[in-house]
Amino acid sequence: MSASHKIISARFDQKNAHTLQGYLDLGGYGSLKKLFKMKPDEVIEEVKRSGLRGRGGAGFPTGMKWSFIPKNTDKPKYLCVNADEGEPGTFKDRLILERDPHAIIEGIVICCYAVGIKTAYVYIRGEYDFPFVRLDAAVREAYREGYLGKNVKGSGADIDVVIHRGAGAYICGDETGLIESLEGKKGQPRPKPPFPAVVGVFGCPTVVNNVETIAALPWILENGAGAYAAIGTEKSKGTMLFSISGMVERPGVYEGAFGVNLWKFIEDSTGGVKDGKKLKAVIPGGSSSAILTADETRNVNLDYESIAATGAMVGSGAIMVFDEDTDVVKALEVVLRFYAHESCGQCPPCREGTYWLYEIVNRIRNGKGRPEDIDLMLSICPDMLGRTVCVLADSAAIPAASYIKKFRSEFEAYIDKSRLPERRLHPGGINLEARAL
Amino acid sequence: MVTITVDGKKIQAPEGAWLIDVCRENGIDIPHFCYHPGLGPDGNCRMCQVEFVSDRGNKLGISCKTTVAEGMVVSVNSDVAKRARASVEEMLLLNHPLDCPICDKAGECSLQDYYMEHDLQNSRQDFTRFRKEKAKDIGPTLILDQERCVLCDRCVRFLRDVAGEAQLYIAGRGHEAYITTFPGKEVTSPYSLNTVDLCPVGALTAKDFRFDSATWFLKNTDSVCTTCARGCSMQIQSKKDQIYRMRPRPNLDVNGYWSCDEGRLNYKFVNVDRLARPFVRRGGETFECSLQEAIAEMRSTLGFKPAGSIDKPSAKTTVVLLSATATLEEMFLFQRLAKESLNAPIFVARHIPDGVDDNLLRRADKHPNAKGAEMLGIRVVNLQASSPGPEASAITEALGSDGVLVAVGFNTDVAALEPILARAKKIVALSGCKSWITDRADLVIPGLTFAEKDGLVVNFEGHVQQLRPTIDSKGETEWRVVDLLIASLNGTKPHEFVTQIRKAIQDSVPAFAGVNLTKLGSTGVRANAHAWAS
Numbered sequence: 001m002s003a004s005h006k007i008i009s010a011r012f013d014q015k016n017a018h019t020l021q022g023y024l025d026l027g028g029y030g031s032l033k034k035l036f037k038m039k040p041d042e043v044i045e046e047v048k049r050s051g052l053r054g055r056g057g058a059g060f061p062t063g064m065k066w067s068f069i070p071k072n073t074d075k076p077k078y079l080c081v082n083a084d085e086g087e088p089g090t091f092k093d094r095l096i097l098e099r100d101p102h103a104i105i106e107g108i109v110i111c112c113y114a115v116g117i118k119t120a121y122v123y124i125r126g127e128y129d130f131p132f133v134r135l136d137a138a139v140r141e142a143y144r145e146g147y148l149g150k151n152v153k154g155s156g157a158d159i160d161v162v163i164h165r166g167a168g169a170y171i172c173g174d175e176t177g178l179i180e181s182l183e184g185k186k187g188q189p190r191p192k193p194p195f196p197a198v199v200g201v202f203g204c205p206t207v208v209n210n211v212e213t214i215a216a217l218p219w220i221l222e223n224g225a226g227a228y229a230a231i232g233t234e235k236s237k238g239t240m241l242f243s244i245s246g247m248v249e250r251p252g253v254y255e256g257a258f259g260v261n262l263w264k265f266i267e268d269s270t271g272g273v274k275d276g277k278k279l280k281a282v283i284p285g286g287s288s289s290a291i292l293t294a295d296e297t298r299n300v301n302l303d304y305e306s307i308a309a310t311g312a313m314v315g316s317g318a319i320m321v322f323d324e325d326t327d328v329v330k331a332l333e334v335v336l337r338f339y340a341h342e343s344c345g346q347c348p349p350c351r352e353g354t355y356w357l358y359e360i361v362n363r364i365r366n367g368k369g370r371p372e373d374i375d376l377m378l379s380i381c382p383d384m385l386g387r388t389v390c391v392l393a394d395s396a397a398i399p400a401a402s403y404i405k406k407f408r409s410e411f412e413a414y415i416d417k418s419r420l421p422e423r424r425l426h427p428g429g430i431n432l433e434a435r436a437l
Numbered sequence: 438m439v440t441i442t443v444d445g446k447k448i449q450a451p452e453g454a455w456l457i458d459v460c461r462e463n464g465i466d467i468p469h470f471c472y473h474p475g476l477g478p479d480g481n482c483r484m485c486q487v488e489f490v491s492d493r494g495n496k497l498g499i500s501c502k503t504t505v506a507e508g509m510v511v512s513v514n515s516d517v518a519k520r521a522r523a524s525v526e527e528m529l530l531l532n533h534p535l536d537c538p539i540c541d542k543a544g545e546c547s548l549q550d551y552y553m554e555h556d557l558q559n560s561r562q563d564f565t566r567f568r569k570e571k572a573k574d575i576g577p578t579l580i581l582d583q584e585r586c587v588l589c590d591r592c593v594r595f596l597r598d599v600a601g602e603a604q605l606y607i608a609g610r611g612h613e614a615y616i617t618t619f620p621g622k623e624v625t626s627p628y629s630l631n632t633v634d635l636c637p638v639g640a641l642t643a644k645d646f647r648f649d650s651a652t653w654f655l656k657n658t659d660s661v662c663t664t665c666a667r668g669c670s671m672q673i674q675s676k677k678d679q680i681y682r683m684r685p686r687p688n689l690d691v692n693g694y695w696s697c698d699e700g701r702l703n704y705k706f707v708n709v710d711r712l713a714r715p716f717v718r719r720g721g722e723t724f725e726c727s728l729q730e731a732i733a734e735m736r737s738t739l740g741f742k743p744a745g746s747i748d749k750p751s752a753k754t755t756v757v758l759l760s761a762t763a764t765l766e767e768m769f770l771f772q773r774l775a776k777e778s779l780n781a782p783i784f785v786a787r788h789i790p791d792g793v794d795d796n797l798l799r800r801a802d803k804h805p806n807a808k809g810a811e812m813l814g815i816r817v818v819n820l821q822a823s824s825p826g827p828e829a830s831a832i833t834e835a836l837g838s839d840g841v842l843v844a845v846g847f848n849t850d851v852a853a854l855e856p857i858l859a860r861a862k863k864i865v866a867l868s869g870c871k872s873w874i875t876d877r878a879d880l881v882i883p884g885l886t887f888a889e890k891d892g893l894v895v896n897f898e899g900h901v902q903q904l905r906p907t908i909d910s911k912g913e914t915e916w917r918v919v920d921l922l923i924a925s926l927n928g929t930k931p932h933e934f935v936t937q938i939r940k941a942i943q944d945s946v947p948a949f950a951g952v953n954l955t956k957l958g959s960t961g962v963r964a965n966a967h968a969w970a971s
Binding site for chain 1: 479480481482483484486498499502520521524525527528529531532561562564567587607609610611612613614710
């Protein structure tokens with residue numbers, strides 16, 4: 001991977017980049033001079049032209065999201081930086097928070113200046129203790145040196161940053177769940193419309209952006225939207241951090257430009273499947289994505305559109321690699337247990353559906369499955385897709401359906417194995433146990 | 438106004454209205470749990486999903502949180518929409534205990550109804566049902582069954598948004614979520630029983646009605662609550678001449694969708710200490726008699742010669758005193774009796790002590806018809822205090838030393854009446870229940886309670902509503918007693934129907950001019966909007 005594609009991760013390996021001095025030495029806060037000469041609308045246009053898309057999972061164009069904020073409103077506007085990185089397999093924001101927190105603050109200044117925001121909240125995942133310590137220290141430094149607070153660096157803009165620590169619910173990573181939680185309520189997504197751009201935190205217009213999205217802004221402003229848009233494909237522009245985990249030689253966070261072959265990117269970054277084993281499958285975008293078989297992985301490009309064409313998604317860029325020994329049924333059980341546990345419980349299809357799916361795959365794994373269970377699961381999944389307030393139900397149903405469709409034989413093997421010793425069938429087909437009753 | 442199409446039918450609707458409201462007003466009922474017209478949409482139950490048809494492809498969406506827009510095309514009963522709702526129903530029934538045979542809600546349960554409409558298949562659930570708490574005592578009026586709950590959030594929203602104090606909440610999350618009270622607290626809201634009506638399933642049940650009757654045996658009568666001057670529209674539910682339950686009816690002019698607990702539980706006196714037949718008290722002994730005999734006795738007590746002789750009122754001083762709980766017809770006829778036949782003063786007494794006044798429904802004035810007396814032009818006196826006030830002395834003065842007191846409709850003991858009763862030489866009482874007055878009266882004619890009679894009451898805003906008889910009674914209604922008396926005094930024919938009296942009221946009382954009292958409908962009519970304003 002060429003060095004020019006290190007945009008967000010450029011300072012990850014630099015000593016002391018997390019301190020203000022270290023950040024300034026590496027050219028940090030360089031975009032602000034340019035920023036304060038531009039009009040806010042020009043900044044939004046610039047971000048639109050860069051083609052930057054939200055890196056939290058949905059991939060919504062960032063500039064467009066900003067432009068939805070009403071211009072003539074008496075209400076205060078807010079920015080929420082979503083640092084509630086909870087998607088299983090994702091750990092990219094954590095590195096930014098730990099190693100480059102000032103990039104987030106610089107990005108916050110850019111966003112607040114562009115949209116006319118005075119207060120930014122950083123909603124940070126409760127479990128992220130060290131990232132919180134680093135970000136908190138960076139915010140204090142930034143206040144001390146005038147990068148935050150009243151009249152930021154003589155620009156006339158007042159920008160405050162409040163760090164809010166979550167309490168560990170996955171659902172608070174959903175933008176409206178995050179807003180509810182930030183307001184002090186139970187983290188439950190709100191029905192949309194109205195969207196947060198109109199009615200967000202405390203009923204005011206709110207921008208919710210992922211940490212990585214915000215951290216990409218300084219580079220875009222400094223080097224121009226054109227330079228960012230030149231990287232990647234026509235619709236998936238720029239670079240993205242990928243958290244690669246699972247059975248690979250060197251798991252970790254790797255930055256990559258869109259448009260390269262998925263498997264080539266994984267192999268080049270991590271050194272391929274661990275211990276030279278065969279590849280079985282890859283989850284390209286976090287646990288809520290559909291799974292890709294080895295063949296699909298080798299033949300798909302890493303960008304939003306190509307991955308979406310396979311039915312999977314880029315999501316938050318959490319790539320999980322399964323080798324030939326991985327038990328897909330167990331993997332699905334783990335995924336579904338997570339979603340059954342994290343469902344907020346508002347909508348019946350999600351509240352009941354996630355638990356139902358988990359129960360079925362759990363009994364298959366425990367040797368109590370029945371042949372009809374596979375089709376039962378497949379018939380439950382469509383009843384959960386797009387039926388709920390947020391996409392948590394979809395996040396459980398999509399992997400369930402894809403694991404079963406692509407690796408059905410493994411589910412059947414479990415069921416066959418479980419049937420043989422316990423249920424002795426009479427040669428004529430009569431169940432002896434049933435007759436004994 | 439915008440035009441939308443629902444299942445091929447063109448509908449005009451005001452812009453910005455919720456789709457589910459528009460559909461309901463046009464006779465298309467969309468299944469729902471979390472939405473309620475009095476609470477608005479919440480969007481969590483997903484039961485009201487319909488299919489939105491467009492060129493870019495059809496899409497499922499909830500109808501409660503969607504505002505209508507020009508050209509919107511909706512299918513409520515397409516296969517996709519029905520399947521979506523059936524799947525929600527299936528999900529809700531997965532962990533539902535299915536104890537319908539012993540559930541108070543059976544018969545009026547949305548979950549049951551929608552199952553019959555949409556699903557009608559056996560459960561595909563085959564793991565152990567999730568257990569939560571059953572029969573949990575959560576306050577003086579309510580029992581909570583967490584297993585039956587569908588987590589629609591209505592009770593939580595009602596207590597928080599309408600009754601004004603959050604006393605329930607959803608704890609836990611996912612399939613482990615459950616409704617509960619705050620730690621160490623109970624549901625003590627004076628409006629708590631509305632949550633039982635709101636509950637679409639049998640999760641919240643009323644202690645008062647628990648295991649009393651299957652709902653389909655109950656006979657419904659549209660009537661009015663007589664516990665305070667608000668006069669909430671009520672549905673009285675009875676079986677075999679026993680009242681089992683009272684529930685508010687929607688009436689946006691009076692009570693919205695709600696009623697207070699005090700009002701809806703105030704029906705038990707109907708079955709307690711009732712008087713069966715008229716009786717006369719002579720020398721400390723009581724003698725039962727027929728209604729005709731009682732009316733003859735009343736004539737002579739009031740100083741008239743026996744029936745058959747038409748004569749002028751005698752010299753006997755008489756005071757007519759009505760409770761402000763009496764109906765408009767009774768007040769009107771006694772006013773006529775007092776004015777035309779007896780030449781006696783008439784008072785309407787507010788005698789029940791003031792209650793709590795809040796800004797939702799409850800009024801301090803605990804009389805259903807004090808406003809009606811005012812509108813008829815009868816003097817309303819306060820007899821609420823235990824010691825007689827200046828207003829009581831007006832009555833004692835009018836009684837003189839050997840006056841006759843006609844006391845009507847006092848179903849409870851009234852302390853302030855004590856000196857008046859002591860002053861009166863003779864007492865004629867018309868009341869439904871035993872009290873101090875009936876214990877001392879020389880002539881007692883049993884009256885009826887709100888549940889047995891047909892009559893009008895006027896609430897504090899001038900809204901006229903009709904009490905309708907719910908249960909049969911052996912006694913005679915008060916208006917007929919006085920009507921028979923007037924007829925016998927005047928030698929005229931008595932009225933046949935109560936509506937004839939209503940006609941007379943609207944024709945002769947200026948406050949009711951222009952109001953059709955003979956056809957009130959179930960939600961009543963606002964009187965002062967017509968006559969008092971002009």
